[in-house]
Amino acid sequence: TSGGGYGDPSQKIDYVFKVVLIGDSAVGKSQILARYARDEFSLDSKATIGVEFQTRTLVIDHKSVKAQIWDTAGQERYRAVTSAYYRGAVGAMLVYDITRRQTFDHIPRWLEELRAHADKNIVIILIGNKSDLVDQRAIPTEDAKEFAEKEGLFFLETSAFNATNVESAFSTVLTEIFNIVNKKSLAASEDQENGNPGSLAGKKIDIVPGPGQVIPNKSNMCCNS
Amino acid sequence: MSLVSGARDMGFDDNNNNKNNKDGDDENSSSRTRADDDALSRQMSESSLCATEEEEDDDSKLQLGPQYTIKEHLEKDKDDESLRKWKEQLLGSVDVTNIGETLDPEVRIDSLAIISPGRPDIVLLVPENGNPKGMWFTLKEGSKYNLKFTFHVNNNIVSGLRYTNTVWKTGVKVDRAKEMLGTFSPQLEPYNHVMPEETTPSGMFARGSYSARTKFLDDDNKCYLEINYSFDIRKEWPAL
Numbered sequence: 001t002s003g004g005g006y007g008d009p010s011q012k013i014d015y016v017f018k019v020v021l022i023g024d025s026a027v028g029k030s031q032i033l034a035r036y037a038r039d040e041f042s043l044d045s046k047a048t049i050g051v052e053f054q055t056r057t058l059v060i061d062h063k064s065v066k067a068q069i070w071d072t073a074g075q076e077r078y079r080a081v082t083s084a085y086y087r088g089a090v091g092a093m094l095v096y097d098i099t100r101r102q103t104f105d106h107i108p109r110w111l112e113e114l115r116a117h118a119d120k121n122i123v124i125i126l127i128g129n130k131s132d133l134v135d136q137r138a139i140p141t142e143d144a145k146e147f148a149e150k151e152g153l154f155f156l157e158t159s160a161f162n163a164t165n166v167e168s169a170f171s172t173v174l175t176e177i178f179n180i181v182n183k184k185s186l187a188a189s190e191d192q193e194n195g196n197p198g199s200l201a202g203k204k205i206d207i208v209p210g211p212g213q214v215i216p217n218k219s220n221m222c223c224n225s
Numbered sequence: 226m227s228l229v230s231g232a233r234d235m236g237f238d239d240n241n242n243n244k245n246n247k248d249g250d251d252e253n254s255s256s257r258t259r260a261d262d263d264a265l266s267r268q269m270s271e272s273s274l275c276a277t278e279e280e281e282d283d284d285s286k287l288q289l290g291p292q293y294t295i296k297e298h299l300e301k302d303k304d305d306e307s308l309r310k311w312k313e314q315l316l317g318s319v320d321v322t323n324i325g326e327t328l329d330p331e332v333r334i335d336s337l338a339i340i341s342p343g344r345p346d347i348v349l350l351v352p353e354n355g356n357p358k359g360m361w362f363t364l365k366e367g368s369k370y371n372l373k374f375t376f377h378v379n380n381n382i383v384s385g386l387r388y389t390n391t392v393w394k395t396g397v398k399v400d401r402a403k404e405m406l407g408t409f410s411p412q413l414e415p416y417n418h419v420m421p422e423e424t425t426p427s428g429m430f431a432r433g434s435y436s437a438r439t440k441f442l443d444d445d446n447k448c449y450l451e452i453n454y455s456f457d458i459r460k461e462w463p464a465l
Contacts, residue, residue, distance in 0.1 A: 025290070073311055077290040079384040079444070080298055082410045084317045109444075112405035115386065126301075 014056065014063040017177050018053075018088050019170075020070045020118075022110050023095035024103040027076045028129040031160035032095065033071050036170050056172075060178045067174055078079070086117035090181075091173040096144075098128040098157060099136040111151060125154035127169055132159040159173045261380040264292045273463045289444055295381055295411070296320060316382075316410045327380040334376045335415060340426055341370040344462060351452060360434065361454040365462045367427035372420040376441075383446030389421070391436045399435075425458055432458050 021029040033109060035085050037054035053070040071088070072081050096103040107126065114124065126148045140158060148155035154172050158165040284450070295316065302308040313319075339347040339362065347362050364370070374388065385408060392400040406418045425431075434457040441449045 012328050074310060075312065075315060078293050078298060078301075079408065080293075080312065081291055082315050082317065082382060082408050083416075084315050084410065086407075109385065112387075113407050114404040116407040120421075201366060 008128075012064065013057065013066045015178070015181060016066045016068055017090050017174060018068050018070065019091035019093065019173060020086060020089045020114075021072065021095060022076070022081070022114060023093075023127075024097070024100075024106050025074060027095045027097040027100075027103050028160045029093075029095050030071050030073075032082070032127070032129060032158060032166055032169070033069055033164055035160050035166045037069060038221075043055070050081060056106050056170075058174065060175055063178070063182075065174060067170065069170075083117050088116065089118045090122055091177050092118065092122055092124050093127050093169065093173065094125045094153070095129050096139070097130050098139045098144075099130055099133050101138045104128075104139045107147070111153075121180060123154075123173050123180070124151075125156065125169055125173050127155075128173060130158040131157040131164060132161045235249060249326070251453070267464040289384065292328055292381070294328050296328050312457075319410055319412065327446075330381040330383040330411065331379040332376060332383050332386065332441065332443075333379070334374060334450045336375045337439075338375070339364070339370050340373055340419070341365075341368050345465070346373075351450065355450060355452050357454045359451065359455070360454050360457055362451045364456065364458050366423045366425055366431055366460060367460050368425045368462075369422055370425065371422050372421075374406065374418045375415050377415050378411045380411055382408060383411050383443050384408045386449075387442055388436060389440045389442065392435050394433065394435050418422070427458075432460065 021033060023029055033054055038058045051066050054066050055066055057064060057066045059065070070085065072085065077080050094107060094110055094114065097108055098104075111124070116123070126144060128141070128144050130136075144157075145155055154176070155174070156165045156169045158169055160166060172176075265289050298312055298316070299309065302312075334351055336351065337349045339349070339363075341347075349357070351360060352358075382432070384407045388402075388406060390402045391398060404420055409416055434455055436453070436455050438451065438453050440451045441448070
């Protein structure tokens with residue numbers, strides 16, 4: 001995978017990117033996340049600070065990037081996914097179920113909300129999950145592709161069940177975020193001869209964790225045996 | 226074309242408890258069924274909400290899960306420590322020791338501000354009855370501006386709060402805009418939401434006075450505020 005796999009937790013992290021999963025319930029958001037993150041840090045992130053995210057560290061262009069991926073934990077069923085969920089997100093995966101028309105019809109509503117709450121340069125990928133259920137398909141690939149093009153979104157069909165495209169979905173989003181941030185970083189270093197990524201705070205892409213986004217230093221409690 | 230006449234009933238709509246006697250306790254049924262029931266009861270209730278004309282409504286078929294009070298939210302999985310903390314995060318600064326048992330959120334729009342570069346902000350307070358008298362404000366043609374809303378949310382989460390704006394000129398509808406503000410938990414401090422930048426029209430046909438109707442609605446099409454007002458667009462900003 002693209003520099004993928006698990007980072008050494010003691011290594012220096014150059015960037016932390018918050019990515020949110022959204023979409024109707026039962027489209028497979030948690031399964032997609034489980035496929036990707038494989039519990040790198042879930043043991044403590046959930047139980048101790050009550051934040052439903054998982055992380056995976058990867059290397060892009062010799063920089064180490066920690067993807068912090070937030071899941072709704074089913075709260076969308078109860079209309080409880082508030083502005084706090086989106087705060088600080090620089091990437092989003094907008095998921096529907098290719099076998100249920102309604103989950104696709106709701107995508108514009110999720111997209112509106114995402115755009116209302118998140119950074120305007122957020123990188124978004126539309127994901128049609130359950131692509132393994134070929135016989136039950138209700139949404140033609142072309143329809144989703146057309147919608148994604150119209151809205152300027154990346155698009156992939158995935159199967160969390162058999163792992164198809166899950167890696168590429170995340171790496172598409174993370175690489176794009178990285179490119180945006182890195183471009184800004186280069187611009188900043190031309191300005192001030194010092195491309196310290198920390199100095200990006202307050203730029204268009206905000207990589208500083210928001211208030212809801214506590215990132216405790218876990219390297220001493222984990223997990224890499 | 227229905228022009229804004231004074232005939233309509235407007236203003237706050239909050240005690241319109243038309244929905245939500247439904248399914249508070251069915252979390253075990255399938256979400257599909259619940260959503261369908263919900264859509265049905267919502268359709269029945271919509272008609273009684275904002276008293277208005279043919280709104281667009283591509284949104285009315287949106288099917289969401291049931292609404293719960295904050296108290297119900299927190300009690301639902303109270304034995305799951307992790308989930309409980311997660312909900313507290315989503316709820317933000319809700320005072321969990323003094324939590325709401327009211328189902329209907331209360332959304333109070335405090336002010337609308339027009340922010341245009343190089344100009345002092347035009348802050349428009351919403352009158353008690355929702356209907357500003359006379360020309361509410363004047364804009365210069367061809368100016369860039371952002372709208373900023375300041376509002377309070379109380380009692381419960383408001384889901385999918387959005388703003389719609391319809392503008393008429395000499396009786397002809399010239400513009401209709403719709404923009405999502407989002408989903409907000411109740412909190413003491415006001416929320417500020419800045420809308421994307423827009424530009425006022427320009428040219429001799431653009432100048433003159435307009436009437437407009439602004440509404441704030443949620444996912445259930447419940448209307449929290451409707452304002453009917455007039456404004457004009459001129460060659461220059463008014464003198465300060």
